[in-house]
Amino acid sequence: MKLLSQSYWAVSRRDWAGSCVQTPTSINSKQTGLLKKNAAKFSSSLKDMTATRKAVLGALGLFGGGAAGLAYALNESVKANDLVAHPPTFPWNHNGYFESMDASSIRRGYEVYKNVCSACHSMKYVAYRNLIGVSHTEAEAKAEAESVQVVDGPNDSGEMFERPGKLSDYFPAPYANDEAARSANNGALPPDLSYITSARHGGENYIFSLLTGYVDPPAGINVREGLYYNPYFVGGSIGMAQALYNEVSEYSDGTPATASQMAKDVSVFLKWCSEPEHDQRKKMALKAMMMFSIIISISYYLKRHKWSAIKSRKFAYTP
Structure with missing residues (x-):
């Protein structure tokens, strides 16, 4: 009788432990079923909604859209009332x-x-030096600067004088x-x-x-x-x-x-x-986008690598 009871409880424990261990397939099927159940509840709630409530929600949506359209129209009409022609946007x-x-x-x-x-x-x-490397060479920018007379001073006598321009002018x-x-x-x-x-x-x-x-x-x-x-x-x-x-x-x-x-x-x-700094700003933005895309990709991989094992762990009670 004692041996029979021990074998019975051993079988029962194995059955209980087996029921606690769930495979990923069973978990996914349960999650899918839960999502379908929630969607069905939402659909049924819309069907069960009274006509008055539907009318109120429709009126609120219509009022919100109308208010937004009115605000936009009034803003554009105010611009049109100006005695100034607004410049068009050209394809620079x-x-x-x-x-x-x-x-x-x-x-x-x-x-x-x-x-x-x-x-x-x-x-x-x-300054003339700003032209270097953009639209002029250094020699050309220097020639442009020297073509003008710049008031400088005072000199040793305390008087202002004129001199040919320099790149720093x-x-x-x-x-x-x-x-x-x-x-x-x-x-x-x-x-x-x-x-x-x-x-x-x-x-x-x-x-x-x-x-x-x-x-x-x-x-x-x-x-x-x-x-x-x-x-x-x-x-x-x-x-x-x-x-x-x-x-x-x-x-x-x-x-x-x-x-x-x-x-x-x-x-x-x-x-x-x-x-x-227009061109330099775009270059820096492009470099930053490339750098952050690499960092985000690596971070996503490390996150998946770290948490995939943690999120997929299963716990079973085996006394």
């Missing part, structure tokens, strides 16, 4: 994720600035001070162009549109003497006359100097002046 090459600034366009834009824009606008935060200003600039431009102060694309909404799109947007004022709009109509400028009246015309300047590389070509090149040049 440097706007691509993997595109750099056009060095040839920067060089031509510098020529446009030197021959046309520098008569009124300063660029006091851009910044672009010279056309006027000695703001008062002289206003006096020469009918009271208007020409802005410094060093960071103009970052300081204006629309960036290079605004610069290009402004330079090519001079038209005759429409009927009903009077422009007082000394001002010029440009729909892209705030108020429509600007103190700067149209500066770019076909063949008003010449390019050293032989590119046809049309008004639109010059506007495009000087816009790219001003974009580079505002963001000289």
Whole structure:
């Protein structure tokens, strides 16, 4: 009788232990069944929902979508009420994720600035040395610097003097001070162009549109003497006359100097002046993406390697 009872309990323990040990297939089947059960409950809850509750939820969704659409429409209508034409977005090459600034366009834009824009606008935060390796060689940048006379001093006698420019010099200003600039431009102060694309909404799109947007004022709009109509400028009246015309300047590389070509090149040049780190920033971003993709892949593999054994462990009671 004692031997019979011992064999009975041994068999019972083995059966109980066997029932505690579950294979991955059985676990996956149970999880799948649980998901199907939850989905069935959700579907049945939608079917059992009363018509009133469905109507309320539908009305709330319709109201939310309508409110969002109304807010967007009002925002766009406010923009349309401005007396300013918003510049379109042009397909600039440097706007691509993997595109750099056009060095040839920067060089031509510098020529446009030197021959046309520098008569009124300063660029006091851009030095000749910044051109090296971007649009000019060191010898070319040095020659450009030496072509201007820079006021320096004082000397041993305490007097200011003029000397040829150096690579460390910044672009010279056309006027000695703001008062002289206003006096020469009918009271208007020409802005410094060093960071103009970052300081204006629309960036290079605004610069290009402004330079090519001079038209005759429409009927009903009077422009007082000394001002010029440009729909892209705030108020429509600007103190700067149209500066770019076909063949008003010449390019050293032989590119046809049309008004639109010059506007495009000087816009790219001003974009580079505002963001000289543009290309370097994209290079660093590309390197960071490559580095992080490798790190994430390794981290994912290590996580799977570490936790696969932990998450798949099974515990069985075998007294």
